[in-house]
Amino acid sequence: MDTNRWLVILLCAVGTFLIRALPLVWTRRHLARQAKGTTNTLPTWLGLLGPLMIAAMFGVSLVPVRQDWVGITATLAGCATTLISWYRSRTLGKPVFMGVVVFGLVTFGLTHLH
C-alpha cells in the first residue's frame, strides 16, 4: 500500500467535502441572521449564478465524445429532439430518453453509411 497515495486521496476527499458542505453552514447562518431582521434573502448575484452554472454545464457537455461531423450532426439532432419532446411533454425523463435514442441512431446510421 502506498501511504502517500492514500494521504492525497484523504486530503482531497476532506477538502472537496468541505468545499461542498461549509457554504451550507455559512448560508444557513446568514439566513438565520437576516430572519431576525426584516428580510430573508440571498444576494441577487448568488441567485443568478444557479441557472447560469447549469447553462455553462450544458455548454461544456455539448462537446461530443466524437468531435467530427458525425458527432456534431448527432448532437444537433439529439438536442432538437430533446427540445421538441420537452416542449410537448414538459417532463424530465422522456425528452432525455428520446434525445439519447436519436443521438444514438444518427451516430450509428452515419457511421455505417460512411
Added chain:
Amino acid sequence: MNNPTSATTLSPWLQGMRDAMPLLGGYIPVAISFGLIATQANFSVWEATAISALIYAGASQFLMVAMLASGASTWLVVVMTLLINARHVVYAPNLTPLLPPGRRWIVLMHGLTDQVFALAHNRLPQIPMATRQGWYSGAALLAWASWVLGTTLGAVAGASLTQQWPLLGEVMPFALPALFLVLIAPRFTSPLWFIVLGITIGTALLLAVLQFTNAAIPVAAAAGALAYYALMALNQKAGAQHGH
C-alpha cells in the same frame, strides 16, 4: 416546468431515484473510463473505487490520478484537485433556501455534484418541503452509487467492455447535455434571459472546445452574470431617458 412525478404515489426516495435516472447515462460510461485509466496508471481496484467513493468529483479525479502517476508532489496534487472542485462552493448557497432544517443535510452535501445540483435546483421547488430530504437522498445516492460501481466495473473489466461496445461509450454520455437542456429550457422566459443564457452556453462551449474544460463553467457563468448586469443597466438607462 411542470411536475413530472407529483401525480405518482412513489416514496420520496424512489421519486428522487427516478428523476436521477438520466444521470446514469452520463455517469456510468465516464466512471468506467476512470476505473480503466486508474488501473492503467497502476492504481489498484480498491484505490480507484475509494477515489470515486470519497472524492466523487469527475474531472479532478482524472487529473489527480494522472499527476500522482507522473510523480507530482503531494501538495501540488491536493491544491490542483481542490482548485478544480472550487466551483462547487456556490452550489450549496443556491440550494439552502430550498432545504428544510436538519443536520443530515451537511453529510448529504457529499453528493452535491454539478449534475445533482442542476437537478435539485430545478426539482426541489416543485416538491413539498417535508419530502425534499427523501427526494434528494434518493437522487444523490443513485448518482453516487452509479459512479462508484461504474469505477469498480471499469477497473475490473474496462478494457474488454470498451472493446465490445465501443459505440455505447459515445452514445450514453449524450444523456448529460440532454438533461441540462431540459433543466435550462424553462429559464428562456424573456429576451434578457435568451441573451444571457446564450452568452453563457456559447462561452462554455467555446472554452470546452479550446480544451479549457475546468475553467469553462465558472468563467462562462461569470460572463453570463456580467452580461445580465450590463443589460439591466442599459435597460434602466433607456427607461430613465424614456421617462424624461
